Amino acid sequence: MNSVFRWVLDLLYPPKCMLCGRILEDSREALCGRCGYNLPEYEGAPRQVLYFTRSAAPFFYEPPIRDAILRFKFQGREAYAAQFGRWMAVSVRDKLDGTYDLISWVPCGKRRKRKRGYDQAELLAKALAKELGTEAVRTLEKKRDNKAQSRTTGAAQRRANVVGVYRAYKPERFSGKRVLLVDDVLTTGSTLSECGKTLKLAGSGDLVCAVLAVTRQDHEKP
Ligand SMILES: [Zn+2]
Numbered sequence: 001m002n003s004v005f006r007w008v009l010d011l012l013y014p015p016k017c018m019l020c021g022r023i024l025e026d027s028r029e030a031l032c033g034r035c036g037y038n039l040p041e042y043e044g045a046p047r048q049v050l051y052f053t054r055s056a057a058p059f060f061y062e063p064p065i066r067d068a069i070l071r072f073k074f075q076g077r078e079a080y081a082a083q084f085g086r087w088m089a090v091s092v093r094d095k096l097d098g099t100y101d102l103i104s105w106v107p108c109g110k111r112r113k114r115k116r117g118y119d120q121a122e123l124l125a126k127a128l129a130k131e132l133g134t135e136a137v138r139t140l141e142k143k144r145d146n147k148a149q150s151r152t153t154g155a156a157q158r159r160a161n162v163v164g165v166y167r168a169y170k171p172e173r174f175s176g177k178r179v180l181l182v183d184d185v186l187t188t189g190s191t192l193s194e195c196g197k198t199l200k201l202a203g204s205g206d207l208v209c210a211v212l213a214v215t216r217q218d219h220e221k222p
Helices: 003-012 033-037 065-074 078-095 110-116 120-131 155-162 190-201
Strands: 054-056 102-105 140-142 166-168 179-186 207-214
Touching (some): 065 078, 065 179, 065 207, 078 120, 078 207, 120 179, 155 190, 179 190, 190 207
Parallel strands (some): 179 207
């Protein structure tokens, strides 16, 4: 960008830290120094998810990342996808390099997409794919809108809520191929597992998954 133009833009719309809103001195950065040093980076063995041979995640689902994800999902901050995609790309390169042939996502229902204006996992998958120099392709669609997983309680209810809600989309596109499936948050893994089962039954090869954040399990709590 032309530097004078950037200077004027910065004056009109001072760039803010996407996590805390503090005004940034350098508009090329996404985060202020304080947030950059306080990210809840995921540590420990990668989470195991049924039907997936590996998983990758840059963060735990904790502040300030959790708040940013909530704004991304419920307050129209779809522009966050680009930075989220950059963070996911780092963990995918590190943990899943060479394990997939194509990138796809866990789709949300049509009604929810219409209401929100976008499908958040689709945006993440596309941003991630762009970082990795490829494209994300649809492999699944939702047959019907179910209750949001965030409104269910307990593993059994979460599992029951997602059974049979996905179907394969154009399975000839991914037949025999290894798929990297993207979602925003991994909690019990019931949504990803249901999608994994659907892809496998439709003829996919091995599956791996990547999410932006993982909820910390009890034994991982500090
Ligand atoms: Zn900040």
